[in-house]
Amino acid sequence: MTQRKVISFETIRVACKNCTLSQLCLPMGMSPEDVDRLDSIVKRSRPLHRGDHLFRSGERFRSLYVVKTGSVKTYTPSEEGGEQVLGFHLPGEIIGLDAIDQDTHACSAKVLETSAICEVPFQRFEELAASIPSLQHSMYRLLSKEIGHDAEMLLLLGKKNAEERLAAFLVSMSQRLSKRGLSPTDFYLSMSRHEIGNYLGLAVETVSRLFTRFQDEGLVKVDRKHVEILDLPTIEHLAGAAQAATSRKHSN
Amino acid sequence: MTQRKVISFETIRVACKNCTLSQLCLPMGMSPEDVDRLDSIVKRSRPLHRGDHLFRSGERFRSLYVVKTGSVKTYTPSEEGGEQVLGFHLPGEIIGLDAIDQDTHACSAKVLETSAICEVPFQRFEELAASIPSLQHSMYRLLSKEIGHDAEMLLLLGKKNAEERLAAFLVSMSQRLSKRGLSPTDFYLSMSRHEIGNYLGLAVETVSRLFTRFQDEGLVKVDRKHVEILDLPTIEHLAGAAQAATSRKHSN
DNA sequence: AATCGCCCTTGATGCGTGTCAACCTGGGTT
DNA sequence: AACCCAGGTTGACACGCATCAAGGGCGATT
Incomplete structure (x- = not known):
């Protein structure tokens, strides 16, 4: 059983137009009226808790999910408990984009901490997007951004060493949080x-x-899950050094 | 200079509706009239040759490209000749999807052999997609499929060993070609x-x-770039063994 | 037909990181 | 307060693959 902290907020009814994430989320650059239309199809459930699933691998694809607060991990489970973590998702980030193609979720999404999540039924969303050019464009951009992000991860996994990977991870967290x-x-x-x-x-x-x-070198201060970054420039340098380092290894 | 074999076919004018790739390409499941509309915005240039670029990293994004015949590689060049290969693209596959978000190409696309390529100006395509639901849906699916494919690559690079990677590569080529x-x-x-x-x-x-x-083990017969797969089931098994093998290594 | 150069292959060696094992720590339970 | 246990840390060791180095073969050029 997970710790059900007595968080006494009821179903959170923050509309898209009042959401602080609107610049990161779907309604980028939409008119107020169109945001209302989007808002009307978005479902908001009670907060989810650590360990809860948004969906599981193999389930029928129905909705996209947007993290409002908290965090979610996506992963592909394999038989007997093993898994491959695909990503960690912070507020404003959208989950489920990979399921559109097959109409089935290929990965599972599990909540890492108490989180508020918006659910966007995809079919209704798609209809709406067809009539709102800027929403359609936002959607293309979001999908495209995901592909670009995956390409970065490909580079990370294909060419970077352990130190560069962890540095890149810290930089990514830092940037996304800020x-x-x-x-x-x-x-x-x-x-x-x-x-x-x-x-x-x-x-x-x-x-x-x-x-x-990293802690011994004075780059960070770590206490269990609490991380303080003391020397971000050096960490960024470590993370990015891969291009130079790898171009030697894997040059043509 | 590359070998400009005297291939005496002129500008190839095969319309989408006559294209053997229509089941793989954008016009999946569109009406004949709508295919004509799509066809009217697609540009077809003379065949490109080994080493030619469709676009380079940093260039403004204008068009998507579809391979009709031949093959293309995409890669992110880094300073002084080094590069990270992102993918190899066969007939029916679409290139440039990652550039929609930033409106700039983050990778370069180079033709690997004499190839015919369709160019799809994205702005006109987007307008068209807005009025053809099935085309819009195709586009979402294509983008989503790309994300799913990248996730597979993430697993490959993150968890598989050398043998499993090459086996997976061969299986992928085999499946896509067939x-x-x-x-x-x-x-x-x-x-x-x-x-x-x-x-x-x-x-x-x-x-x-x-x-x-692999050749010594009788799985393939290799002669330079010519590959004959002799024991596909075993190669598939090697490629897929990662799930079992990795779930032990990286289990929770 | 001879030469050049690139791509590929093969062998020897070392490093980075996975694996195995033991111990520590903090949070939750009884 | 004592216990338990999952998660985290640290050390010793092994192994897979990168690296370094040398040689071979095919295609292209002359």
């Missing part, structure tokens, strides 16, 4: 070391050692 | 060992050794 108005240098990781390692293609032990090393 | 009506067990690789290695996150030498080993 876009959401949170501190870029002081944050809590809602996922376990194991999940980080799985995501980055590293063993847990390697992740742990790297956190220790 | 969908296009070509032999699933006998084909030519238009890319170099170096490019395969770069794509799979392996050194050239490792790729070479694996080809030799």
Whole structure:
């Protein structure tokens, strides 16, 4: 059983137009009337708790999900408990885009901490997008952005070493959190070391050692899930050094 | 200079409706009239040759490209000649989807062999898609499929060993070629060992050794770029074994 | 037909990181 | 307060694959 903290807020009814994430989320650059139309199809459920699933691999695809608060991980489960973590999703990020093609979820989505999630029924959304050019364009851009992000991960997994991977992970967290108005240098990781390692293609032990090393080198201060970034420029340099390092290894 | 074989076919004017790839390409499930409308915005240039670029990283995004015949590789160039190969694209596959978001190409696309390419100006395409629901849906599916494919690659690069990667590569080529009506067990690789290695996150030498080993084990017959697959089931098994193998390594 | 150069192959060696094992720590339970 | 246990850390070791180095073969050019 997970800790059901007594969070006494009821079903959260923040409309898209009042949502602080509207610049990150679907309604980018839409007129107020169109935002209302979008708002009318979005479902908002009670907050979900650690371990709850938005959907599971194999289920029929019906809706996209947008993280409003909290965090979610997506992963492809394989037989007997093994899994491949595909990503961690922060507020404003959209989940389920990969399921449109097959009309079936190929991955599962599990909530990492108490989170508020918007559900967007895809069929109604698609109809709406057809009549709102800017929404349609937003959707294309979102899908495209996801592809671009995946390409970065391909590079990370294909060419970067362990140190570069963890540095890139920290930089990514920092950037995404700061876009959401949170501190870029002081944050809590809602996922376990194991999940980080799985995501980055590293063993847990390697992740742990790297956190220790980064701390010894004065780059970060780590206390369990609490991370303070002390020297972001150096970490960014470590993360980006891959281009130079790899171009030597894998040059033509 | 590349070998400009005297291929004496002029500008190829095969309309979408006559194209053998229409089941793989954009016009999936569209009415004949709508296919004509799509056809009217598609540009078809003279065949391109090995080494030609469809676009380069940093250029303004204007069009999507569809491979009609031949093959194309996409890659992110880094300073001084190094590169990360993102993918190899066969007939019916669409290139440039990652550029929609930023409105700028983040990767370059280079033709691997004499190829015919359709160019689809994106702005006009987007307008058209807004008025043809099935085309819009096709586009969502295509973008979504790309995301799903990238997720597979993430798993490959994150969790599979060298043998599993090359096996997966061969299986992928086999499947994609057979969908296009070509032999699933006998084909030519238009890319170099170096490019395969770069794509799979392996050194050239490792790729070479694996080809030799697969041949010694009777799984394939390799002669330079010509590959004959002798034991597809075993190769598929090697490629898929990752789920079982990795779930042990990276289990929760 | 001889030469050049690129791509590929093959062998020897070393490093990075996975694996195995033990221990530590903090949070939750009884 | 003592216990338990999952998650995390640390150390020792092994192995897969990158790296370095050398040689071979085919295609292109002359």
